[in-house]
Amino acid sequence: MTSLFDPIRIGDIPLSNRIVMAPLTRNRATGGVPTPMMAEYYAQRASAGLIVAEASQISPMAQGYLDTPGIYSAEQVAAWRPITDAVHAAGGRIVIQLWHVGRISHSSLLPDGAAPVSSTNRIANTQTYTRDGFVPVSAPRALRDDELPAVVADYRHAARCAIEAGFDGVEVHAANTYLLEQFLRDSINDRSGPYGGSIPNRARLLLEVLRAVSDEIGAGRTGVRLSPLTTFGGSSPLDSNPQALYGYVVEQLAPLGLAYLHMIEGQTGGERHPADAPVFDYAALRRAFPGAWMVNNGFSRAEGIETVASGAADLVAYGRPFISNPDLVRRLREDAPFNTLRADKLYGGGAEGYIDYPFLPD
Numbered sequence: 001m002t003s004l005f006d007p008i009r010i011g012d013i014p015l016s017n018r019i020v021m022a023p024l025t026r027n028r029a030t031g032g033v034p035t036p037m038m039a040e041y042y043a044q045r046a047s048a049g050l051i052v053a054e055a056s057q058i059s060p061m062a063q064g065y066l067d068t069p070g071i072y073s074a075e076q077v078a079a080w081r082p083i084t085d086a087v088h089a090a091g092g093r094i095v096i097q098l099w100h101v102g103r104i105s106h107s108s109l110l111p112d113g114a115a116p117v118s119s120t121n122r123i124a125n126t127q128t129y130t131r132d133g134f135v136p137v138s139a140p141r142a143l144r145d146d147e148l149p150a151v152v153a154d155y156r157h158a159a160r161c162a163i164e165a166g167f168d169g170v171e172v173h174a175a176n177t178y179l180l181e182q183f184l185r186d187s188i189n190d191r192s193g194p195y196g197g198s199i200p201n202r203a204r205l206l207l208e209v210l211r212a213v214s215d216e217i218g219a220g221r222t223g224v225r226l227s228p229l230t231t232f233g234g235s236s237p238l239d240s241n242p243q244a245l246y247g248y249v250v251e252q253l254a255p256l257g258l259a260y261l262h263m264i265e266g267q268t269g270g271e272r273h274p275a276d277a278p279v280f281d282y283a284a285l286r287r288a289f290p291g292a293w294m295v296n297n298g299f300s301r302a303e304g305i306e307t308v309a310s311g312a313a314d315l316v317a318y319g320r321p322f323i324s325n326p327d328l329v330r331r332l333r334e335d336a337p338f339n340t341l342r343a344d345k346l347y348g349g350g351a352e353g354y355i356d357y358p359f360l361p362d
């Protein structure tokens with residue numbers, strides 16, 4: 001029987017165990033540039049089999065919240081390098097999540113006060129966090145089809161930057177209401193032409209991005225994250241047929257040879273089996289995908305162990321437990337108690353509630 005604590009190789013990346021630190025937005029990068037404190041934060045958590053570093057904008061137009069890091073400029077690459085070095089020195093592996101927020105942004109965060117861009121002109125019913133606190137997102141501008149090659153090129157460039165910064169690979173963020181999901185779902189994408197309408201058209205941008213990133217850095221260093229049933233209180237309504245949409249996506253991804261697929265089950269940060277969600281067959285998708293299968297969303301210790309032992313998944317990603325427990329792998333192994341999460345220190349601020357959570361004593 002396979003154990004959560006057993007090593008695994010995902011694509012080109014060997015991992016010492018199957019426990020993954022999920023990507024977690026912490027808003028501690030100043031002006032989009034990672035800070036030295038982030039090296040300590042990630043190195044503290046290097047006993048994870050894999051760290052997926054927080055969602056990082058691939059271009060200035062890809063940003064949607066204050067003080068999230070970027071991965072597109074020489075300054076950002078230089079600032080990420082000590083972070084990846086610190087994780088590697090501590091024996092860990094780290095990939096970075098490539099992020100374009102699309103319409104989940106505010107003009108005050110964008111170059112020259114530009115409107116956010118999306119698949120649609122329709123505004124999302126949600127808020128973002130800016131210098132002025134929480135504000136409604138700005139009305140987006142629908143990207144023209146002839147602008148999409150530049151978006152794909154930005155993903156490619158960011159993937160190259162990630163490798164230059166010393167990351168072991170990248171995870172393309174195609175979940176949680178952001179740009180790629182804004183193209184995928186017929187509840188948001190109201191385009192006509194090659195990127196709207198049919199499922200193959202709505203999946204086109206995601207597939208172009210994954211082909212470009214795989215071509216740039218190798219499919220064995222590329223993963224993808226999906227959230228078929230996440231609605232965030234209706235701000236990102238479900239597709240009319242999630243099983244068909246994500247079934248097509250996985251079928252098209254299968255031949256690319258990606259390192260892994262990261263599946264958020266249920267409602268991100270909420271119920272893994274939401275009562276109001278349509279029946280969804282994750283196992284059918286898993287059977288269609290030849291790479292490593294990573295699951296996420298509120299797994300307990302027992303559920304993580306059982307999920308890997310049964311073969312239902314190869315890896316389990318933990319989010320909030322990794323914030324408050326830098327030594328989460330040891331705590332899972334020893335069935336030790338967890339530290340209490342300080343929810344008021346999640347987004348922004350300094351060292352408090354970031355790098356000061358205690359380790360188990362020796």
Ligand code: 8OZ
Nearest residue numbers: 024025055065175176268
């Ligand atoms: C929490 C706050 C801001 C952004 C996601 C990148 O949900 C995020 C995010 C999470 O994927």
